[in-house]
Amino acid sequence: MRNSYLKRWLRDALGIFNLELKNILNDGGVMIIFIAAGFFYPILYNFVYKNGILEDTPIAVVDNADCSDSRRMIREMDATREIEIAYECVSMEEAKELFRQRKVNGIIYFPADFGECLAYKQTAKFSIYADMSSFLYYKNLLMGSNFVMLHEVNNIKIERYSFEGLTDAQADQAVNTVLYEDINPYNRAFSYSIFLISAILMLIIQQVMFYGMSMSVGTMREENRSFASLPDSLKGRGVGRVVLGRGAVYWLIFMIIGIYVTIVVPAMFHFPQRGSFWDIMVLLCLFVTVSVFFCMAWSTLVTRRESAFILFLFMSPVCVFLTGFSWPTSAFPVFWKYFSYLFPSTFGCQAFINLNTAGANLEIIAPLLRALCIQGVIYFVLACIAVYIENFVLKRKDEIDSAIRSVEDRIIERGERIGDRIEKQLQR
Amino acid sequence: MTFWQKIFSVVRRELRIWVRRPIYLLGTVAVMAFCTIFYLSFLKDGVPSDVPIAVVDLDRSSTSRNFCQQLDATQLGKVIYYDDFSSARADLQGGRVTSVCLIPEGFNRDIQAQRQPHLSFYINGLYFLGGSLAWKDILTMVNLTSGAVQRQVLRMKGVDENEIMGLLRPVDVDVHQIGNPTMNYGAYLANMMIPAMLQMVIIIVLIYSLGTELKYGTSRHLLQLTGDDIYAAVSGKVALYTLLFTAIGWTIEIILYKWMDFPLAGRLGEMLLACFLLVLASEAVAILIIGCVPVCRFALSIGALYSVLGLSLTGFTLPVEAMPLGLRGLTMMYPLRYYYQIYVHVGIFDNPFGDWYVYVLAMLAFCFLPFLVLKRLHSAYDKLDYARN
Numbered sequence: 001m002r003n004s005y006l007k008r009w010l011r012d013a014l015g016i017f018n019l020e021l022k023n024i025l026n027d028g029g030v031m032i033i034f035i036a037a038g039f040f041y042p043i044l045y046n047f048v049y050k051n052g053i054l055e056d057t058p059i060a061v062v063d064n065a066d067c068s069d070s071r072r073m074i075r076e077m078d079a080t081r082e083i084e085i086a087y088e089c090v091s092m093e094e095a096k097e098l099f100r101q102r103k104v105n106g107i108i109y110f111p112a113d114f115g116e117c118l119a120y121k122q123t124a125k126f127s128i129y130a131d132m133s134s135f136l137y138y139k140n141l142l143m144g145s146n147f148v149m150l151h152e153v154n155n156i157k158i159e160r161y162s163f164e165g166l167t168d169a170q171a172d173q174a175v176n177t178v179l180y181e182d183i184n185p186y187n188r189a190f191s192y193s194i195f196l197i198s199a200i201l202m203l204i205i206q207q208v209m210f211y212g213m214s215m216s217v218g219t220m221r222e223e224n225r226s227f228a229s230l231p232d233s234l235k236g237r238g239v240g241r242v243v244l245g246r247g248a249v250y251w252l253i254f255m256i257i258g259i260y261v262t263i264v265v266p267a268m269f270h271f272p273q274r275g276s277f278w279d280i281m282v283l284l285c286l287f288v289t290v291s292v293f294f295c296m297a298w299s300t301l302v303t304r305r306e307s308a309f310i311l312f313l314f315m316s317p318v319c320v321f322l323t324g325f326s327w328p329t330s331a332f333p334v335f336w337k338y339f340s341y342l343f344p345s346t347f348g349c350q351a352f353i354n355l356n357t358a359g360a361n362l363e364i365i366a367p368l369l370r371a372l373c374i375q376g377v378i379y380f381v382l383a384c385i386a387v388y389i390e391n392f393v394l395k396r397k398d399e400i401d402s403a404i405r406s407v408e409d410r411i412i413e414r415g416e417r418i419g420d421r422i423e424k425q426l427q428r
Numbered sequence: 429m430t431f432w433q434k435i436f437s438v439v440r441r442e443l444r445i446w447v448r449r450p451i452y453l454l455g456t457v458a459v460m461a462f463c464t465i466f467y468l469s470f471l472k473d474g475v476p477s478d479v480p481i482a483v484v485d486l487d488r489s490s491t492s493r494n495f496c497q498q499l500d501a502t503q504l505g506k507v508i509y510y511d512d513f514s515s516a517r518a519d520l521q522g523g524r525v526t527s528v529c530l531i532p533e534g535f536n537r538d539i540q541a542q543r544q545p546h547l548s549f550y551i552n553g554l555y556f557l558g559g560s561l562a563w564k565d566i567l568t569m570v571n572l573t574s575g576a577v578q579r580q581v582l583r584m585k586g587v588d589e590n591e592i593m594g595l596l597r598p599v600d601v602d603v604h605q606i607g608n609p610t611m612n613y614g615a616y617l618a619n620m621m622i623p624a625m626l627q628m629v630i631i632i633v634l635i636y637s638l639g640t641e642l643k644y645g646t647s648r649h650l651l652q653l654t655g656d657d658i659y660a661a662v663s664g665k666v667a668l669y670t671l672l673f674t675a676i677g678w679t680i681e682i683i684l685y686k687w688m689d690f691p692l693a694g695r696l697g698e699m700l701l702a703c704f705l706l707v708l709a710s711e712a713v714a715i716l717i718i719g720c721v722p723v724c725r726f727a728l729s730i731g732a733l734y735s736v737l738g739l740s741l742t743g744f745t746l747p748v749e750a751m752p753l754g755l756r757g758l759t760m761m762y763p764l765r766y767y768y769q770i771y772v773h774v775g776i777f778d779n780p781f782g783d784w785y786v787y788v789l790a791m792l793a794f795c796f797l798p799f800l801v802l803k804r805l806h807s808a809y810d811k812l813d814y815a816r817n
Contacts, residue, residue, distance in 0.1 A: 132608035187553030328558035331476035415447030
């Protein structure tokens with residue numbers, strides 16, 4: 001008995017699997033999304049952010065001090081990776097004009113008393129003006145000038161301390177009371193590409209799956225079929241095999257895309273791959289599974305083929321922010337924090353960043369994996385409920401249809417009345 | 429029938445469609461309302477505060493405790509104590525803390541004896557904002573600690589109080605952030621993300637609106653209404669959408685610069701002009717796409733791929749100069765790129781019109797694109813000789 005149930009279960013699930021696979025392969029639109037977005041987007045993004053680092057931001061310098069110290073500092077700034085002294089201006093007006101015309105992205109200004117202050121052993125001040133149209137300009141200007149300043153400060157301090165009667169060794173000890181080293185092990189140069197690409201690779205999997213599945217669900221609905229029809233012989237039972245049978249198709253397709261996105265693409269672009277291969281595979285299996293149930297649950301809301309793009313395309317950038325890759329998770333407003341728990345990408349992206357790019361192991365990301373598991377269970381139940389409701393509706397289609405039609409008629413009637421009124425107004 | 433009468437009849441027809449199918453208003457007004465609320469409320473703090481910083485204090489002296497308390501007291505940082513380095517490192521790798529600060533054993537003793545102790549801090553640069561802010565915060569604290577010790581030494585040496593400042597800080601820099609003086613991250617992102625979403629919505633919804641006519645074969649009815657005049661048919665539809673999108677766009681601009689008071693050096697009117705041009709140019713792109721590929725589903729897929737990529741190619745996060753040479757030309761295909769340029773000229777520098785009229789012309793040039801494909805769209809609308817869905 002048990003054996004025959006299992007057999008039948010598998011036969012039904014396989015039938016649904018085949019049907020869904022045929023549908024997907026025959027649908028040009030879905031295939032475009034899977035291939036173009038799944039295979040070319042990761043490459044395109046890697047290409048856009050290939051350099052990742054902005055170097056030699058052009059800067060104008062106004063050196064009113066015109067002393068050896070300021071000249072040396074300017075030379076040193078020019079030598080940093082961040083800054084390039086593009087123009088040396090005679091007046092602030094000239095520099096402002098260049099700044100305004102966007103020939104430079106910042107100004108460094110040494111006031112006339114700069115050298116004098118140094119000579120009198122006071123604090124000598126210089127100013128920088130940064131273009132905030134991109135924060136990277138500001139970062140470059142600040143880092144470049146700070147490196148030079150710290151270096152200079154130390155030299156000048158040692159000189160001044162010696163003057164106060166300290167020996168060289170004493171002066172060095174006094175100046176460098178605390179030595180420090182800053183280590184940025186996972187993203188040494190604060191490269192834009194390493195942090196961004198890590199975050200969006202997993203998101204691409206989830207979003208592509210969602211749009212693809214929504215398109216296919218919408219098409220079926222338009223053609224008066226349903227994604228959820230149960231085999232008639234089952235008398236309304238067998239929700240599980242529909243969900244799992246259909247899910248298996250997407251799971252297989254997206255495991256292939258997933259391996260490509262998380263393993264092959266990073267290798268192609270010499271992206272850091274610090275995690276172990278099997279750890280990433282475990283994460284990928286879990287993430288794809290949860291994403292399948294997530295997409296199944298949400299795509300039930302789609303009634304027409306194109307609706308997914310119109311109603312949900314804007315969610316992709318929102319999901320990127322919700323992964324916490326730029327604005328830190330600890331600073332999320334409470335509402336958005338809970339809202340982010342709706343998406344597998346929130347946990348999946350963080351887990352991938354930690355595993356692949358920071359070289360963590362499964363033990364370290366265990367809380368994220370646990371969250372993914374909970375999500376998976378919830379979305380599986382939701383997907384089952386969706387199939388059950390869909391069947392319930394299908395069986396009582398006629399009664400429900402007539403009820404909906406009467407409501408619709410009323411809405412349309414009212415709409416037309418509004419339209420007529422607007423028409424009259426317009427004619428007037 | 430005059431041209432205007434034809435347009436009116438198309439507008440009436442379109443209004444009826446809007447009432448009958450809520451997806452149009454959901455996809456425009458509701459989506460833009462959600463995006464505006466999201467970007468403004470998600471980033472409302474401007475700069476994140478209380479970023480978690482792990483401290484492993486192996487010294488447990490008054491100096492090290494003082495250091496931790498001061499670090500905790502900064503607006504930026506929140507100290508989380510760990511007993512050993514390995515558990516702190518695990519949390520750094522797991523993204524639960526942004527940085528780890530390791531205070532070595534004998535820190536206080538070495539400072540007092542002037543033996544220059546080594547303080548190490550590790551940053552997780554994969555969480556960009558949190559990591560770089562924590563880095564800045566710790567660095568400031570280290571310098572302050574070092575300064576406090578130096579002041580003590582100098583006082584003991586009998587150096588004049590007035591001279592101490594010059595000794596501690598011989599060179600200083602004051603930083604002016606032009607265009608965003610408070611370094612408001614929210615303003616920086618919302619200023620461009622919300623118009624970017626507008627561009628996306630315009631392209632998708634207009635492609636859909638023009639494409640469904642083909643999909644459901646209603647395009648002949650549309651052409652009948654205008655007496656086989658494709659110009660009137662498209663203009664009628666576009667006119668109504670232009671009104672809707674301009675209203676949405678202007679509301680957003682007013683929310684950004686009047687209600688939220690985000691910094692804007694120039695006049696609001698200039699930004700409203702830029703927004704209007706963004707609407708026109710994006711609509712032109714939408715017509716171009718549906719005209720080139722008069723199949724609703726393909727056109728929508730292409731529109732979606734195009735507009736999502738636009739977020740990166742506009743260059744407001746990673747500047748265009750840092751992109752590979754081959755891609756820089758591609759950035760010119762996006763109306764949003766010119767909107768961004770106008771925003772920089774107006775919002776940051778308050779430059780006169782003479783400096784940014786080129787971008788206005790570029791956006792207007794987009795408006796000629798539809799004329800390339802209208803003939804083709806006409807034949808598709810008339811003969812319905814393309815796949816229906």
